[in-house]
Amino acid sequence: MNFLLNLFVSALALYAVSQLYSGVHFAPGAGALDIALAALVLGLVNALIRPVLGLLSLPITLLTLGLFALVLNGLMLWLTAQFTALDVDGLGAAVVGALLLSAVTWVLNAVTGALGAGREHR
Template sequence: MGFLLRLVVNAIALYLLTRVYGGVSFAPGADVVSILLAALVMGIVNALIRPVLLLLSLPINLLTLGLFTLVVNGVVLWIVASVTALNVNGFGAAIIGALLLTLISWVLDAVTGALGLDGRD
């Protein structure tokens, strides 16, 4: 999938998350640029910080059979919220929001794949 399409899909997923779940929202007056910026920061954090967090939490992740990855994803969402117009109402809301964001992104990825927009044959 192209970078711009991935950015738009992530932005739509973040926006839908704020509509579906009340624990995550955008600041009042947030516009499309703020949503795209949050999606861009989410991509950067997922590319640079998330692998380090997963490596550092590997022992506990093995003990919990991978369930600790939900906590790592919550930390990623919390980091994104701390530097963008995204608001998260506590760490528990970040974990639930990260789980819902994963599900929403999964559905959107399936839709873009079914429509042939992902560039795969």
């Protein structure tokens, strides 16, 4: 159940970012299934590829005092757009979109946590 809630929050956050920022948008005619697929692919990219790139880019991340992590987040969003109906207008737009996506996801996670939806029942 927690997986489905996280997928829903991610999909809602992606949709919200596509409505708030013109640099990140979905292809015309994209539906709810396309948005959910983009959220799933983004989760897979963040789980499988981001740790490897994070480790490889650790020296530059340390040199930039962590700011390169923002570029990595943008790269993950851009990579997701290569395989889904999500469209990103370049790396700069991907970095801004990733920042917005982080903020929107944080707010949505706070709301679902406050509603008690994220708690496990024992």
